Amino acid sequence: MRKVMYNQFGDESVLNIIEQAVPTIEKDQLLIRVKAVSINPLDWKVYGGEMKLMSGSKFPKSVGIDFSGIVEQTGSAVTRFTAGDAVIGLLDVFKGGALADYISVKVTDIAPKPVKISFEQAAALPVTGLSALQIIDQLAAVGANQDVLINGATGGIGVFAVQIAKKRGARVTAVVSTKGIAEAKKWGADMVVDYTKQPIQLLTQKFDVIIDLSTKLSFTKAKSLMKPKAVFVSTLPSPLALISSFINNLFSGQKHKILIVKPTAQGLNTLTKLAEADLQIVLDKTYPLTNVRDAYGEARRGKLIGKSVIVLD
Ligand SMILES: NC(=O)c1ccc[n+]([C@@H]2O[C@H](COP(=O)([O-])OP(=O)(O)OC[C@H]3O[C@@H](n4cnc5c(N)ncnc54)[C@H](OP(=O)(O)O)[C@@H]3O)[C@@H](O)[C@H]2O)c1
Known part of the structure; x- marks a missing residue:
């Protein structure tokens, strides 16, 4: 079978498709024939070496x-599952390994695939969908009539964060680049700000929740847009950020x-139910496995709406 692996940190040119034996499974595991894998910014942060502390530096990696x-x-x-069931799932974010014809997984890593969506859409759901759910329901605890600003609203997490925040009854301001204006309105955003034309720092409105998915907005800069008891959510858990947020939150x-x-x-399972209902899953592009380097290169350069997915056949 084919598997994507690399032997050194670098850009997408380090990724190679190699031949390997199909994995064997333990008694509490399942063998999955992979249909599609989505691309996440975490992938290039890990193979680029930015996450060495968490991923380790031993090669080969997948x-x-x-x-x-x-x-x-x-x-x-x-x-809970039998041969032939369609499933979605995710592997350890720092080890990866899903880009292969077959993978072995634990039963806790998977859930039934929502019936009404395609395998390509289903692969785009786990990481960004879980991130959006955890941000909206746990970290920010978004509730009815709150004013929520989502900075980077047309990316993988943003698409779901806008929709889930609307489901919780919030008023959502989506910050996007020009190409995403119509899309963000389609997903339910009440207000849309084009960051290429209007710096968000100049907004006069104050928010209950600010979610930064762009990694370009710091807590210090966001403060002027926050109500006195507002929550700012960021997505880069560096040791320095974790310590300074802990100290800030005490006082x-x-x-x-x-x-x-x-x-x-x-x-x-919650994501599966949302997708069976009306959650919109937005795919920018799909690629065959043979174009794996192009797929990661284009995703890393940005300006996508939603997710890119690699299809295995
Ligand atoms: N800590 C964790 O557990 C965890 C888990 C998952 C993801 N993450 C991180 O969370 C972040 C978001 O993930 P994602 O999958 O949503 O990434 P993504 O798909 O790359 O989305 C990022 C968004 O930011 C927008 N953006 C770029 N520059 C901007 C600016 N100056 N102002 C406003 N928006 C801007 C982009 O829009 P344009 O392309 O149109 O400019 C894009 O829509 C990533 O850094 C990812 O690594 C962390």
């Missing part, structure tokens, strides 16, 4: 976090929360 696929085989202790009414996404079977 890529790909979230996937959709079909159960090929189940271990003797697995009762200030304006809180700084940092996302560290936690994969849970319960979260995956």
